[in-house]
Amino acid sequence: MNRMTELTGTGVLAVPQGDLCVSPEGAADAIALSLIIPTYNEGKTVPLLIDRLTADLDRMLPKRYELIVVDDDSPDETWRIAQELTTCYSQLRVMRRTTERGLASAVIRGWQGARGAWLGVIDADLQHPPEVLLQLVAAVQDGADLAVASRHVEGGGVSEWSFTRRFLSRGAQVLGLLILPAVVGRVSDPMSGYFVVRRSAIAGPLLNPKGYKILLEVLGRGHIKTVAEVGYVFQERAAGESKVTWRQYVDYLHHLVRLRSRRRLERFRRQLPLRRFLQFVTVGFSGLFVDYSLFYLLFGQLGLGLTTSNVLSAECAIINNFLWNDAWTFADFAKRQRGWQARSKRFLKFNLICLAGLVLNTLVVNLLFNVFGVNAYVAKFVAIVAVTLWNFWVNLKLSWRVTQVPRQP
Ligand code: GDD
Ligand code: MN
Numbered sequence: 212m213n214r215m216t217e218l219t220g221t222g223v224l225a226v227p228q229g230d231l232c233v234s235p236e237g238a239a240d241a242i243a244l245s246l247i248i249p250t251y252n253e254g255k256t257v258p259l260l261i262d263r264l265t266a267d268l269d270r271m272l273p274k275r276y277e278l279i280v281v282d283d284d285s286p287d288e289t290w291r292i293a294q295e296l297t298t299c300y301s302q303l304r305v306m307r308r309t310t311e312r313g314l315a316s317a318v319i320r321g322w323q324g325a326r327g328a329w330l331g332v333i334d335a336d337l338q339h340p341p342e343v344l345l346q347l348v349a350a351v352q353d354g355a356d357l358a359v360a361s362r363h364v365e366g367g368g369v370s371e372w373s374f375t376r377r378f379l380s381r382g383a384q385v386l387g388l389l390i391l392p393a394v395v396g397r398v399s400d401p402m403s404g405y406f407v408v409r410r411s412a413i414a415g416p417l418l419n420p421k422g423y424k425i426l427l428e429v430l431g432r433g434h435i436k437t438v439a440e441v442g443y444v445f446q447e448r449a450a451g452e453s454k455v456t457w458r459q460y461v462d463y464l465h466h467l468v469r470l471r472s473r474r475r476l477e478r479f480r481r482q483l484p485l486r487r488f489l490q491f492v493t494v495g496f497s498g499l500f501v502d503y504s505l506f507y508l509l510f511g512q513l514g515l516g517l518t519t520s521n522v523l524s525a526e527c528a529i530i531n532n533f534l535w536n537d538a539w540t541f542a543d544f545a546k547r548q549r550g551w552q553a554r555s556k557r558f559l560k561f562n563l564i565c566l567a568g569l570v571l572n573t574l575v576v577n578l579l580f581n582v583f584g585v586n587a588y589v590a591k592f593v594a595i596v597a598v599t600l601w602n603f604w605v606n607l608k609l610s611w612r613v614t615q616v617p618r619q620p
Contacts, residue, residue, distance in 0.1 A: 214297045215290075216324065218308045224319045228414040229328065244268070244276040244348055244407070245325030246333060249317040253335035254287040255450035258296060263341040264333075265300050271345055274302070279325060280335070281306045281317040289335075314404075314454070315428065316420035322410075331407035332425065336448050339405040343443045347407040350439035356412040357429065358439040361400035366442025383463060387427075390467040393474070394431045399440055401426060408433065422466035423459045431470040484607065490540040491603045494532050502528035525569075533561045541611040560610040567605075568598045 246264070250257060261278060268276045282290040282305065290307040297303045306321060322330045329351050333339045343360050350358035361367050369377070383402065387395035395401045403426055413433040422428050429435070505524035509515045515523075537545045537557065548557070572594045579590035 214304045216306045225417045226322045226414045242326040244329045245327030246331040247321035248280045250282045250289045250335040252285045252287045254289045254292045278303045279321045281321040315425045338446045346441040355437045355439035356435045357408045360405035360443045361440045363399040364440045364442045369445045370447045494535040498528035498532040501531045544611040557610045568602045572598045
């Protein structure tokens with residue numbers, strides 16, 4: 212296999228589900244762990260990091276891991292140094308990107324090309340102690356969806372940070388907690404760039420390449436149920452320099468706000484009972500059919516009076532609608548309230564609400580036509596829409612509502 216890939220394209224950033232190339236979790240000979248090492252001018256530390264990681268992983272997962280250096284065409288030619296290392300380290304691969312830039316997208320590109328069932332990331336500058344990786348992998352092996360190396364749990368810390376640096380780091384975390392508590396609050400060190408996540412937990416959704424803090428993206432968009440944390444001490448940089456500038460703070464804020472609005476939109480979509488509403492409208496149409504045909508039969512053919520025919524056919528339509536809604540639109544609620552008593556109660560409520568709907572219909576038509584001078588057909592159409600919404604919403608909330616009775620212990 213060619214172990215040096217040059218990436219020139221752009222395209223969507225998302226982690227694929229396990230396909231043919233991805234090893235099933237637990238398979239004896241397949242790649243279990245893919246660890247991404249994003250680099251920009253880290254030529255001095257990369258050889259030592261690879262050596263230490265390999266020593267540990269050869270013991271824990273012999274032949275069942277891959278290390279993927281993703282370099283953004285570093286001026287110090289980190290990619291070339293890494294490529295030369297592939298001759299001594301069989302599990303090492305290198306990606307050299309010439310068009311895209313940035314930490315987060317580098318990590319996601321690495322995961323896109325990875326084969327493992329567990330996807331990880333570690334800084335290349337040795338600020339993340341490599342030996343902690345084994346504990347992260349063990350946690351995922353034991354069932355965690357995500358294992359994060361944290362500076363803020365037992366065994367964790369920072370080396371010689373100034374007051375200002377600690378303050379900025381904690382400040383960013385508090386800000387995160389304020390803007391996005393449900394995501395940031397799930398881990399003690401949301402800024403960590405050292406973690407392992409199960410592929411199945413993040414495969415699918417598009418990931419945002421802008422965020423510098425890829426862990427937020429994983430927590431915010433992935434399906435992470437269980438999280439494990441392992442303490443580590445953030446080491447001082449031995450060589451090279453940090454790429455963090457004020458821009459990353461701005462990006463971080465932007466990232467938080469974007470994640471927040473996305474989550475809100477998703478929650479809103481989830482709560483919007485669109486499927487049910489369409490079913491309700493379909494049933495409504497069937498009712499219209501019942502109403503008209505029966506009316507034609509009673510009034511047109513049998514010669515019954517107008518009001519009698521109308522009331523009878525309308526009531527039959529209501530019964531028709533109730534039966535369909537009970538068996539289809541709201542079947543899940545109906546199942547939780549079985550028995551003829553509960554059913555009759557639902558039917559009665561449905562009837563009353565539809566009756567109220569009829570009154571509402573008349574009111575709206577009159578108001579629009581007589582007071583606002585709206586065209587009669589337009590007025591009728593508006594009334595139908597309004598009454599459909601009314602019927603749906605009130606029936607959803609009243610007729611098929613399931614009262615949560617606390618369970619007896
Ligand atoms: N490919 C690529 N492209 N790699 C990058 C880029 C980039 O544009 N920018 C940074 N990196 C790589 C660096 O080479 C290094 O391996 C790693 O990403 C972290 O960058 P640093 O500049 O060393 O960041 P730090 O020391 O402030 O670390 C903080 O941020 C990290 C990333 O989120 C800490 O919070 C770490 O825990 C965290 O991992
Ligand atoms: Mn660093």
